[in-house]
Amino acid sequence: MAGKVRDIMTGSPVTVSPQDDIITVAKKMRDEDIGAVLVTDGGDLRGLVTDRDLVVRGLVQGGDLTKVDVGGVCSEATASVSPDDSLESAAKLMREHAVRRLPVVEDGRPVGIVSLGDLAIEKDEQSAVADISAAKPNV
Numbered sequence: 001m002a003g004k005v006r007d008i009m010t011g012s013p014v015t016v017s018p019q020d021d022i023i024t025v026a027k028k029m030r031d032e033d034i035g036a037v038l039v040t041d042g043g044d045l046r047g048l049v050t051d052r053d054l055v056v057r058g059l060v061q062g063g064d065l066t067k068v069d070v071g072g073v074c075s076e077a078t079a080s081v082s083p084d085d086s087l088e089s090a091a092k093l094m095r096e097h098a099v100r101r102l103p104v105v106e107d108g109r110p111v112g113i114v115s116l117g118d119l120a121i122e123k124d125e126q127s128a129v130a131d132i133s134a135a136k137p138n139v
Helices: 022-032 051-061 087-097 116-123 128-134
Strands: 036-041 044-050 101-106 109-115
Touching: 022 036, 022 051, 036 109, 044 051, 044 101, 044 109, 087 101, 087 116, 109 116
Parallel strands: none
Antiparallel strands: 036 044, 101 109
């Protein structure tokens, strides 16, 4: 059984620039079949944007969506973990900050993402969250 974040995280995270427009980011998420990307500026983590953020904070603005920068709709990275942090530490941070995903940062640079689903699969594989997270995506 895994004990460290590095054992279950998704490595090589997809990143975007704060200046990227939300249409470009949405297409990248579609093409990569992912629901969240890290927002970086010069390699430094600035935030995280989810498919929900794109809709709730971006799409509703209307107008020319190619002029809506992802930096204005992303969530600030209020918490992150190290690859060597324990899974318990990651779960505690998710609970404290009420988030479903945590950026994984090493030497100041993002190296992965760990999700609530990743933790559920590892810690309680019989749970409904683990079942849903392990299921093949609908296409």
